[in-house]
Amino acid sequence: MWGRGHPLPHRGTMRNFLIRRVIQSVILLFVLMSFTFVLTRVTPGGPEAALAEAPNVQQADLDRIRERFGLNDPLPIAYAKWMSNAIRGDFGRSYHYLRPPFDVISERIWPTIQLGLVAYVIALLGIVLGVVAAYHRGKTPDLLIRVFTVVGDATPHWWMGLVIIVLLASTVGWFPQGQGQGGVWDWFRHIIVPATILGLGGLIVYTRFVRSQVLEVLSQDHVRTARSKGLKEGYVAQWHVLRNALIPVVTLLGSFLPFLISGAAITESIFNWPGMGRLFLEAATTRDYPLLLAILSLGTVATMAGTFIADVMYGAVDPRIRYS
């Protein structure tokens, strides 16, 4: 991970950087949680708005519900109660599931992680595409790959998913829906299409980034020297070009995580994938605020972790970066 020959950043600097980032992250999370909680309280039409429209609900029932979920407390008290519980990981009870949000989330997070991991593997294929494009600069493979990235940039990926579903349904009469339950093959054929759609954004980013990295290294003197020494091209590629060009790729490792989290909501909704993204959409539609706030906070922690990893990696692979 710490590229050989690259000195570690000065220890004190690194530690200070880490500490400062952690403090920043905690403040950010606190601000976001406070902000979102207050918003759910000061705007009209909470969860009981949906209930009030139901025919058999009496005012007394509504009052009981409000009391039970603590919706009658004045804002400062409600906020203090909620925040002190939330810090301990207790986000109350989901209005819909009547269980602690993290209970529900723990059932739905595993499918999302599976989807994210496979999507990540798909995205990593961009490294191969980038290397191929760079080595064939200006020729047909490069051109095809460039067309692919431009088209991929301009298409809503979730729409591609929709089109694939329609095409599969009308040709073979089968389309990926939910998770496969019948063994490895079934699992694979259910996950591969949504994961490809989810990984497409990362695939394109990796392809572009790796192409420009490889081209940059190819133009450097030490590569020309290696070639003029008569080293075999494969050897040069492995030891002089790719080693240098691919080290910065790890910086993208973390920055892809936020992307996966946001992308999961829409991909899961199209492919009926029983993950956290769809859970969030369900909670949003039913105005299940405790669940909504819990997932939002969790998503923020994951996003922060992603950018954090990206920053640390960036310094780790480039000794010129100083954590100031």
Place this chain on the structure above:
Amino acid sequence: MARAATVAITGVEPLRPAASMGLYARAWEKLRHDPITIAAAIGLFAIVAVTLLAPVIAENVLHSSPDEMMRGPDGRFAILKPPGEGFLLGTDDLGRDALTRLLYAGRVSLSIGFMVAFIAIVLGTTAGMIAGYFGHWVDDVVNAFVQFIFNVPFLFVLIFLSVIFRPDVLSLALIIGFFGWPGTARQVRGVVMSVRNLDYVLAAQVLGATNRRIMVRHLLPNVANIVLVASGFAVAAAILGESALSFLGFGVQVPQASWGNMLSGAQDMFRRAPWLVYPPGVMIFLTVLCVVLIADGLRDALDPRVK
């Protein structure tokens, strides 16, 4: 740089701009001879024109309106009719003409796209200039906002805000726009920081120019090209973002059509009416493609290193 290779492939002769030409004159000269950018510009113009003329086209050519239940030649309501006679792109489950709705949806999607980009660019440029020019705590405050936006899962937050505020088109654009400015702000800040201590800026300060005047007259021209290119990519991102949000049901609300929410309607009945799935997606794709190609062309044309 990327475009330079494309130009070479497409066989356009390399340009030799006169040394005396300014940045923008040279960029224009390059753009005029760049077939891809020209084609993209024509394409975008056509899309904008067709959607702007939607009411005229609907009334005089298609004889329909976006919310009207259409009748087929036999006089019965045309519900879920496949593309063909009378309905070029078919009809949806409420018997509405898909082509008419597609045109009207374009008005909504495009105007949100341009509004969001405008908001994001204005916010980003202002924040970036102020942060870069004043530095110190001002820079820290702007940076805190940038960090905040970079570190939240924006789609989740957008959905959350949409649930809370039930936005109309304008407030939707404001909400999306608010999450789009940090990238521009960072770029602008970088440039401003690199020029703010040059002699001509110091000279202006010594002569007693106000901060506002220095920023507008002396610093803004330096970032104009960055902002121009960033606007293009911002429009593309905004159109994609709006379509995703509307598709999920948290953006533009029915019965008002947008390309995104037309697709969410199409998803619900793709077995019975697969033809509804293609046109809105193709329109999003073509629009974003044109915008991205124009922005790409602009970037290369405005890059003084690319000859």
